[in-house]
Amino acid sequence: MNNPSIENIYKKIGLNIKRARERKNPYVTQEKLSKSIKMSRTSIVNIEQGYQRVLLHTLYEIASFLNIHISELLPDINENETIEIIKSSNNLSMESVNKAISSIR
Numbered sequence: 001m002n003n004p005s006i007e008n009i010y011k012k013i014g015l016n017i018k019r020a021r022e023r024k025n026p027y028v029t030q031e032k033l034s035k036s037i038k039m040s041r042t043s044i045v046n047i048e049q050g051y052q053r054v055l056l057h058t059l060y061e062i063a064s065f066l067n068i069h070i071s072e073l074l075p076d077i078n079e080n081e082t083i084e085i086i087k088s089s090n091n092l093s094m095e096s097v098n099k100a101i102s103s104i105r
Helices: 005-026 030-038 041-048 058-066 079-090 094-103
Strands: none
Touching: 005 041, 005 058, 030 041, 030 058
């Protein structure tokens, strides 16, 4: 990962997963979560620390196991972060970014 804004999203997702897992039940370990979604414990550690990107279907599996809505795992990001992410990940012009933002408002 080489974009700080995108890295921050994955760090926030990882922190949300960790908090939700610990809040669910102190006995829901990384090991139990990893077995339930058929991933290695190391992958769970890396996801929770924001070092590994998590796939959308994996987020659904995690949310399902924790008995929460997937939205609880997604970070809130502000408009400036959204613009930076769109710009950097797609190499778009500012005009294209503004059109994209306008379409979702």
